[in-house]
Amino acid sequence: MVKQSGILLLIAAMAVISACGSNNGNDSNGNSSSTNASTNGSSDASANESQEPAKDPVTIKYLTYTANGGQENTLKSMVEAFEAKNPDVKVDYEVVPYADYDTKLTTLISGGQAPDVYELGYENFRKYAGKDLLLDLTPIISADSSFDPSTYKKLAYDAFNYNGKQMGVTESFSDVVLFYNKDLFDAKGVKYPDASWTWKEELDAAQKLADPANGVWGTYSPFQFYEFYKTIAQNGGGVFDASGNPTINSQANIDAVQWMIDKAEKYKVSPAMNDDTFSQPDADLNAFMSGKIAMARFGIWNFSRFKDAKFKWDIALEPGNTQKAHHFFADGIVASKDTKQAEAVWKFMKYFTSDADSVNKRIAAGWSVPAVADDAVLDAYYKQAPPESKKVVIDALDSLVLPPVGPKPEKWGELQAAVTEQLDKAKFGKISVKEALDNAQKSVADLLSK
Amino acid sequence: MVGQRNWNRRMAAFVFLLPAVLGLIAFQLLPMASSVVVSFSDWDLLSKWTDIHFIGWSNYAEVFTNEKSYMSIKNVFIFLIGYMPVITVLGIFLAVLLNRNIRGMKLYRAAVFIPVITSWVAVSIIWRWLLNGQSGVVNYLLSLAGIQGPIWLQSEHWAMVAIIFVSIWKDIGFVSIILLAGLQDISDDYYEAANLDGASAWSQLWRITVPLLSPTLFFIVTISLINSFQVFDQVLIMTNGGPAGSTSTIVEQVYRNAFQYNKMGFAAAQSWVLFGIIFLVTIGMQRLQRRWVVYER
Numbered sequence: 043m044v045k046q047s048g049i050l051l052l053i054a055a056m057a058v059i060s061a062c063g064s065n066n067g068n069d070s071n072g073n074s075s076s077t078n079a080s081t082n083g084s085s086d087a088s089a090n091e092s093q094e095p096a097k098d099p100v101t102i103k104y105l106t107y108t109a110n111g112g113q114e115n116t117l118k119s120m121v122e123a124f125e126a127k128n129p130d131v132k133v134d135y136e137v138v139p140y141a142d143y144d145t146k147l148t149t150l151i152s153g154g155q156a157p158d159v160y161e162l163g164y165e166n167f168r169k170y171a172g173k174d175l176l177l178d179l180t181p182i183i184s185a186d187s188s189f190d191p192s193t194y195k196k197l198a199y200d201a202f203n204y205n206g207k208q209m210g211v212t213e214s215f216s217d218v219v220l221f222y223n224k225d226l227f228d229a230k231g232v233k234y235p236d237a238s239w240t241w242k243e244e245l246d247a248a249q250k251l252a253d254p255a256n257g258v259w260g261t262y263s264p265f266q267f268y269e270f271y272k273t274i275a276q277n278g279g280g281v282f283d284a285s286g287n288p289t290i291n292s293q294a295n296i297d298a299v300q301w302m303i304d305k306a307e308k309y310k311v312s313p314a315m316n317d318d319t320f321s322q323p324d325a326d327l328n329a330f331m332s333g334k335i336a337m338a339r340f341g342i343w344n345f346s347r348f349k350d351a352k353f354k355w356d357i358a359l360e361p362g363n364t365q366k367a368h369h370f371f372a373d374g375i376v377a378s379k380d381t382k383q384a385e386a387v388w389k390f391m392k393y394f395t396s397d398a399d400s401v402n403k404r405i406a407a408g409w410s411v412p413a414v415a416d417d418a419v420l421d422a423y424y425k426q427a428p429p430e431s432k433k434v435v436i437d438a439l440d441s442l443v444l445p446p447v448g449p450k451p452e453k454w455g456e457l458q459a460a461v462t463e464q465l466d467k468a469k470f471g472k473i474s475v476k477e478a479l480d481n482a483q484k485s486v487a488d489l490l491s492k
Numbered sequence: 493m494v495g496q497r498n499w500n501r502r503m504a505a506f507v508f509l510l511p512a513v514l515g516l517i518a519f520q521l522l523p524m525a526s527s528v529v530v531s532f533s534d535w536d537l538l539s540k541w542t543d544i545h546f547i548g549w550s551n552y553a554e555v556f557t558n559e560k561s562y563m564s565i566k567n568v569f570i571f572l573i574g575y576m577p578v579i580t581v582l583g584i585f586l587a588v589l590l591n592r593n594i595r596g597m598k599l600y601r602a603a604v605f606i607p608v609i610t611s612w613v614a615v616s617i618i619w620r621w622l623l624n625g626q627s628g629v630v631n632y633l634l635s636l637a638g639i640q641g642p643i644w645l646q647s648e649h650w651a652m653v654a655i656i657f658v659s660i661w662k663d664i665g666f667v668s669i670i671l672l673a674g675l676q677d678i679s680d681d682y683y684e685a686a687n688l689d690g691a692s693a694w695s696q697l698w699r700i701t702v703p704l705l706s707p708t709l710f711f712i713v714t715i716s717l718i719n720s721f722q723v724f725d726q727v728l729i730m731t732n733g734g735p736a737g738s739t740s741t742i743v744e745q746v747y748r749n750a751f752q753y754n755k756m757g758f759a760a761a762q763s764w765v766l767f768g769i770i771f772l773v774t775i776g777m778q779r780l781q782r783r784w785v786v787y788e789r
Contacts, residue, residue, distance in 0.1 A: 145751045152537040173538045316643045318625035452536065455753045459560075466736040472648065 102383050102390060104135040105150070105160040107143040108214070108373055108410065116407040120400045124393045131386040151175060151378075158381040159390060162210065164201050164372045164444060168451035171204035177377035178207045182388050193396045197439060198413035201372040210376035213395045214410035217438045218272070218341050218369040220360045221429075225353040226251055226258065226336040235337065237437070239361040241276070241301060244337065248311035251336035260311035262326055263339040265302060265469055267458045268369065271446050274298040275367035276360070281446035281461075281486075288448075288486045290461065291479040298363070299468060299475045307471075315469045341369075342435050346408050349428065357429045359438060370442035372413065411435060453489050460485040531760035538754060551761035561762060563737060564745040565769075567652065571741070572720050574656040579716060580709070582660065583667035588701075590668060591675045601669070608665040616729035619658045620645065623730075648738040651731050655739055658726055663719070667712050674708030675701070703786040710785045714777050721770050742766045 109117035121133045202210035248260025279294030306312040313320045377387045401412045405423045461482045468478035533544045625643030634641040644654040682700045724743040733740040750759035
């Protein structure tokens with residue numbers, strides 16, 4: 043028979059171990075995957091080294107996420123080309139999926155294992171720069187006569203300037219535009235969208251194009267934080283005013299969110315707000331691919347996904363209300379403040395972001411749009427069709443909105459969560475849009491006051 | 493001589509235990525101890541050790557004043573209220589059924605146990621499909637019975653119900669197999685004697701089975717309690733804490749604060765509060781145990 047004291051002991055032990063187990067579980071998972079990955083990386087590197095025993099090259103560590111999911115080989119060939127040109131530098135790179143990237147990087151940095159050079163999106167760049175973790179490149183840039191910042195698109199280059207210090211180099215950018223199914227437009231005899239369209243024309247067209255009996259939606263845009271900050275900008279609103287105070291519950295914002303909901307609930311040209319199918323990952327992209335959506339706001343990184351669509355499609359600038367606004371996402375690479383290989387790192391950064399060789403590889407593989415200024419270089423990119431109107435990708439930059447990181451970049455994650463929670467409530471009609479944005483305004487103000 | 497032999501045996505035991513103990517110290521005890529220290533600091537994972545400020549009890553105060561944090565504690569108690577009674581009663585019922593002597597019983601027992609050994613990730617993803625409000629099987633079956641099913645995972649009220657339901661489905665096998673072991677430990681003599689005395693099946697259940705099963709029941713209730721306080725996987729995958737935070741749980745908040753919001757100090761404080769809650773509840777269970785748990789010998 044089981045002894046009473048035995049059970050007591052067992053339970054006490056279980057309580058202690060399991061209470062802390064969940065944290066440790068996460069840690070040990072993170073660690074074990076990192077050791078696996080890095081052993082893979084280093085075995086690659088050592089295999090390379092054995093081929094060239096003459097020199098004693100320095101090794102720099104590079105951490106990246108944009109290569110994940112299909113561009114690993116492009117990255118590999120870019121790194122190999124760089125190493126061929128710079129035999130004194132070896133790049134030990136590691137590709138991490140975007141969803142785990144920030145966690146992994148944070149863990150590496152807190153463990154004193156920061157990679158020498160790594161990739162950051164604009165929002166995270168603000169956070170890491172604010173924490174004083176990045177190498178200030180300004181002195182290196184001014185000392186390097188072979189480097190010319192005007193090689194890059196100014197907007198994208200300046201995105202990696204933090205308080206007057208250049209702390210990263212832009213690598214590529216992407217934006218979001220209006221994708222449309224030409225066949226559906228032709229079938230209903232509706233004119234294709236163009237730059238002059240506003241929300242009103244979009245709605246008119248959507249009402250003609252929507253075909254509920256066949257499950258065809260007139261227009262689609264996701265309902266989440268990123269869509270929120272762009273849509274309010276299209277109505278002249280914003281998350282922050284010029285001096286960084288939150289303005290989430292402004293009338294312009296309320297009207298814009300109401301419009302997002304009305305498209306679904308009032309005009310029925312978009313899937314219902316509680317449509318469970320569209321809550322599944324990639325359901326919207328799949329629906330467009332199967333010809334069930336006439337117009338949709340999607341990121342340009344989806345071009346290759348629709349390459350084999352059974353219908354003709356193209357892109358246009360997004361309709362706005364009082365003004366145009368388009369997402370702008372810049373990815374750049376930064377150097378760790380503690381790197382001992384600043385020189386090698388700088389060579390790699392230059393090569394990776396603007397060398398003709400790596401830029402061409404990037405375009406040929408359809409990876410992303412390199413943020414270089416020279417239109418001749420980008421010509422190859424423009425020529426890749428579909429879509430035919432590829433220049434729209436560049437035109438959209440005239441009306442870009444950056445993610446509203448706000449005065450406290452380290453609170454970005456919480457800010458998003460706070461607004462999203464209220465958007466969720468408004469979405470299900472629990473509370474009015476005004477109440478939701480009033481609540482969001484209050485919680486963001488609280489968040490920033492701490 | 494005798495002393496020497498004893499000493500050698502102790503040394504041998506020590507040497508054999510050393511690797512396990514070192515692992516325990518390095519990967520369990522040290523992190524636990526350091527999390528106590530971290531819970532009084534504002535460490536953000538990124539700053540150097542020298543830049544850490546100690547901020548006293550304010551992380552602990554925030555656990556109870558921060559709305560997201562105390563809502564997550566409340567949600568865990570809602571989960572418990574829905575989960576515990578159902579899984580205990582259903583578990584006993586299923587264990588009694590599985591204790592019968594009929595053909596193919598091993599197959600039934602295996603079937604009941606399969607969800608337990610399936611990964612939470614797979615289970616959560618499958619159930620997300622099954623519970624789909626428009627095209628899910630669950631709502632289709634309900635519609636056959638003339639019931640209009642809710643959009644389970646998109647509704648502030650039904651999302652938690654769905655989480656509880658799936659958790660019961662997954663854990664019921666474990667509960668009933670342990671209870672089955674307890675049932676098989678009860679000697680047939682009692683039932684024979686009761687039959688001779690003309691006791692009804694109902695009073696046999698209440699006066700023989702339940703009292704003699706009570707040590708096992710106590711074990712099950714305690715383990716389930718501790719597990720429920722740590723609901724995480726199913727929540728993260730099925731609803732990601734939503735909609736509008738209605739399925740957010742303590743461990744989910746610990747994870748978010750630690751690894752997404754860079755508030756390691758606050759997350760450490762939250763996990764120690766969670767430990768405190770589990771500790772108190774377990775002590776409470778121990779006290780109550782004397783009232784209802786019967787040990788045969």
